[in-house]
Amino acid sequence: MKKIEAIIRVEKLEEVKNALEEKGIIGMTVTEVKGRGTQKGILLEWRAGEYRVEFLPKLKVEVVVKESDADAVVKAIADAARTGRAGDGKIFISTIEAVVRVRTGESGQTAL
Amino acid sequence: MINSGDTAWVLISTALVILMTPALGFFYGGMVRKKNLLSTIMLSITMLAMISVQWILYGYTIAFGPDRGGIIGGLDWLGLAHVTGAPYAAYAPGIPHLAFMMFQLAFAVITPALITGAFVERINFSGFLVFTLLWSTFVYAPVAHWVWGIGGWMRNMGVLDFAGGAVVHITAGISALAVALVIGKRKGYGKVPMEPSNIPLTVLGAFLLWFGWFGFNGGSALSAGAIATQAIVATNAAGAAAALTWMIISWSHKRPSALGFSTGAIAGLAAVTPASGFVSPLSALMIGVVAAIFSYYMIIFRMKIGFDESLDVFACHGIGGMWGIIATGLFAEKALNPAGANGLFFGNITQFKIQLIAVAVIAIFSFAATYILAKIVDTMFLLRAKDNEEDVGLDIAQHGESVY
Numbered sequence: 001m002k003k004i005e006a007i008i009r010v011e012k013l014e015e016v017k018n019a020l021e022e023k024g025i026i027g028m029t030v031t032e033v034k035g036r037g038t039q040k041g042i043l044l045e046w047r048a049g050e051y052r053v054e055f056l057p058k059l060k061v062e063v064v065v066k067e068s069d070a071d072a073v074v075k076a077i078a079d080a081a082r083t084g085r086a087g088d089g090k091i092f093i094s095t096i097e098a099v100v101r102v103r104t105g106e107s108g109q110t111a112l
Numbered sequence: 113m114i115n116s117g118d119t120a121w122v123l124i125s126t127a128l129v130i131l132m133t134p135a136l137g138f139f140y141g142g143m144v145r146k147k148n149l150l151s152t153i154m155l156s157i158t159m160l161a162m163i164s165v166q167w168i169l170y171g172y173t174i175a176f177g178p179d180r181g182g183i184i185g186g187l188d189w190l191g192l193a194h195v196t197g198a199p200y201a202a203y204a205p206g207i208p209h210l211a212f213m214m215f216q217l218a219f220a221v222i223t224p225a226l227i228t229g230a231f232v233e234r235i236n237f238s239g240f241l242v243f244t245l246l247w248s249t250f251v252y253a254p255v256a257h258w259v260w261g262i263g264g265w266m267r268n269m270g271v272l273d274f275a276g277g278a279v280v281h282i283t284a285g286i287s288a289l290a291v292a293l294v295i296g297k298r299k300g301y302g303k304v305p306m307e308p309s310n311i312p313l314t315v316l317g318a319f320l321l322w323f324g325w326f327g328f329n330g331g332s333a334l335s336a337g338a339i340a341t342q343a344i345v346a347t348n349a350a351g352a353a354a355a356l357t358w359m360i361i362s363w364s365h366k367r368p369s370a371l372g373f374s375t376g377a378i379a380g381l382a383a384v385t386p387a388s389g390f391v392s393p394l395s396a397l398m399i400g401v402v403a404a405i406f407s408y409y410m411i412i413f414r415m416k417i418g419f420d421e422s423l424d425v426f427a428c429h430g431i432g433g434m435w436g437i438i439a440t441g442l443f444a445e446k447a448l449n450p451a452g453a454n455g456l457f458f459g460n461i462t463q464f465k466i467q468l469i470a471v472a473v474i475a476i477f478s479f480a481a482t483y484i485l486a487k488i489v490d491t492m493f494l495l496r497a498k499d500n501e502e503d504v505g506l507d508i509a510q511h512g513e514s515v516y
Contacts, residue, residue, distance in 0.1 A: 041305075045369035047424065048362065048411040054305050 001096040001109065002070040006061045007035065007089040008081040013059055019080035020063065023073055027112075029062040039086050058089060064096050066109055114199060115206035118335040122204070122211050125331025129218035132324035133160050133225050139317030139378070140229050140423055143371070146309040147505020148233040149515050155228035155240060162241065163221045163248055168192055171220055171248060172213050175256040176203070179263025184254055202262045204334040215331055216256075223252055223280045229423030230288035231295045231495075233306075234502050237510045239495040246485045247287065255283050255474055271470045272444055272452055272463065274343065275332035277386025277436035278474050285430020286475045287482035288421055294486035295496050297420035299503070309515075311371055318374035322351055325381045329388040339449055343388040346396035347381060350388075353400030354380020361408050375428065379407035382432030387440040390452040395443035399436065406431045434471050441467030 008016055013030065020028065034055040041054035065073050074091055082088055101111040137156030141149045163171065170190055177185030189195050192213065200209040224244040228235075256279050258266040273279060298306070308314065329347045333340035358376020359368045383403030384396050391399070410427035421427075441464035444455035454460035489495050501509035508514050 044307075045362065045367050045372060047369075047372050047375040048408045049415055050366065051307070052305055053307055 001064055001099060001112070002067050003062060003064045003094050003096045004070065004073055004077065005092040005094070006077045006081065007033065007058050007091075008061060008077070009083070009087065009089060010057060010059050012081045012083075013061070015080040016061055016077055019076040020073065023069070023076050025063055025065060025069075025073060027063070031060045031062070033058050033060045037087065037090075042087075056087065064099060064112060066112065113206065114197075114208060115335070118204075118206035119208065119211055121336035121340065122207050122215050122331055122334060125327035126211070126215045126218050128324045128327025129215070129222065129331065130160065132218075132321050132328065133157065133222045135317045135320035135324060136222065136225050137317070138313050139321060139374075140232060140314075142310040142312070142314030142317065143308045143423055144232050145306055145505070146515060147507055149309050149313075149507065150511055150513050151235075151237070151506035152228070152232045154237070154511060155232070155235070156225040158241065159221050159225040159244065162245065163224065164217060166245060166248055167213075167217045167220050171253055172216065174249070175220070175253040176213070176216065176261050179257075179261060182263055182265035182268065183257065185257050185261055206335055212334065215334075219276055219280060219328075220248060220252060220256070223276075223284050224248055226280070226284035226425055226429055227288050227291060229425040230292040230421050232422050233506065234295060234298050234497050235506070236494045236497045236501075237506070239489050239493040242493050243291075243486060243489040243495060246489065247482060250485060251283055251287060251478055251481050252279075255279055255477070258474075259470070266470055266473075269469070270453065270463070270466050271437075272390060272440045272467065273386040273437060273470070274389035274440070274452075275329040275385045277383070277433045277440070278470055281382045281385060281429040281433025282437065282471065282474050283478045285426045285428070285433055286478040288425030288430065290479045290482035291486045291495075292419070292421040294483060294490055297418075298422065299499065301420045302418055308371065315370050315374050318377055322377055322381060325351070325385075329385055333389055339389050339451075342448060345393050346384055346388040346391055349393045349396035350380040350384030350400030350403070351377045352380070353397040354383070354404040357401045357404035358408055361405065375411075375424075376404045376408070379403045379428045379432045382429050383436040383439065385433070386436045387443060390440060390444035390449050390455075392443070392445065392448060395439075395445075399439045399443065402439070403432050403435055406435055430475075434475065437467050437471050438464075441465075 036055050043050040099111040100107045133156050137153035141152040144152045173189035174185045177189040180186050195209050195213050197208040199205050204212045258264040259273050259279050325347050326344050330340045330344040355373050355377040359373050362372040380400035380403045384399050407427050410431050411424050442455045442457050444452050446454045453463045456464040
């Protein structure tokens with residue numbers, strides 16, 4: 001199993017959610033996060049002149065999928081979240097050792 | 113002879129000006145980091161309580177009491193002795209003396225609150241209370257007496273300050289510079305991002321200030337009639353012109369921010385304050401436009417030299433007030449207000465010179481006296497918060513509270 005963590009633009013959540021649904025993935029965890037990339041944040045207007053905001057609000061979407069689905073899911077998220085401008089985010093993929101469904105106690109892929 | 117219309121207007125104006133102090137707290141609070149928002153509001157609202165008490169006990173008498181050598185009021189009206197419901201004709205013949213005292217109290221309250229923008233996010237609260245009590249006693253009261261007190265030397269010289277361009281805005285703006293020098297920069301200033309915590313709160317504060325300013329300037333007529341109306345028209349005109357000018361300048365550089373627009377309004381309102389009862393609506397527009405240009409570039413300059421006078425009390429109020437007093441010496445028209453005088457543009461160079469003298473003397477006095485007071489308080493009571501308090505934020509460290 002693979003965990004896919006996608007840092008995306010706040011306004012892209014709906015599109016990413018729909019793209020995942022099309023792939024049959026319903027369950028996900030969404031967290032409000034702050035972060036920065038190579039741009040080191042953005043400049044905003046002060047009373048006169050500007051000030052730098054280094055950490056921008058983003059969303060982190062986490063899903064755990066079968067290893068065989070991982071590439072397709074990553075592509076679906078990337079396509080849905082992409083605007084082509086700096087700040088589109090990143091996707092991290094890691095291996096998951098085990099999953100347990102709390103209600104039934106099922107474990108492994110059936111618990112996904 | 114008490115005039116009920118005049119009295120009603122001055123009492124309503126008093127309420128309007130009282131509202132300006134919490135509004136100023138919102139205006140400043142929205143611009144500081146979230147961890148200092150309550151502390152910043154607290155700096156303003158405590159003035160409402162502390163200076164109200166000071167004013168009744170002894171502040172009013174040393175500012176407006178029977179003159180001693182043109183410099184200060186005597187102690188004859190200590191605890192408001194002899195200040196009653198009967199008019200005191202030399203100040204305002206149509207309203208109770210107590211109404212005049214109360215209207216002036218609102219001015220005495222907001223002036224030290226204005227200074228707080230200079231040292232937000234790093235002030236030690238107890239040191240602040242001591243400093244402002246001393247400041248109100250040794251800076252505000254004497255200047256108020258010079259300019260507005262019967263027998264005050266500047267009043268006798270003929271200076272025109274309709275509603276406090278010198279007494280309120282120059283003293284606060286210049287004093288802000290002096291305190292900022294004594295207290296030093298915020299930790300990490302210029303290196304650590306310092307994001308405004310709540311811009312809508314700043315906007316709310318700014319436009320409540322605009323609303324209150326009708327009482328500030330209109331009420332300064334001390335009567336309900338043509339002069340009060342003229343002052344309100346001028347006030348609105350300058351605020352509007354300055355807000356638009358600020359917006360245009362910032363747009364030409366990059367984008368028109370709500371924060372800039374609101375700041376522009378305040379700069380224009382501060383500048384028209386001394387002139388409001390003496391100038392035409394068109395002159396008020398000009399005063400507003402010039403105020404915005406001066407204040408905008410002063411903020412840019414201050415940021416460039418890396419001086420942490422945090423919320424630009426000097427750029428908005430000091431520059432605005434100085435330009436306003438000078439502008440009064442340019443645009444004032446005796447035809448509009450017989451109690452005033454003609455300015456330079458109406459053929460009277462003497463008035464212009466008087467206004468320049470007032471600006472110079474009040475600026476130098478405010479700076480020197482405030483610098484000395486701040487140094488004394490810093491030595492005896494600690495003016496600056498401790499390092500770890502500044503790191504944690506003054507809301508939790510000094511007030512035991514936090515927002516959102």
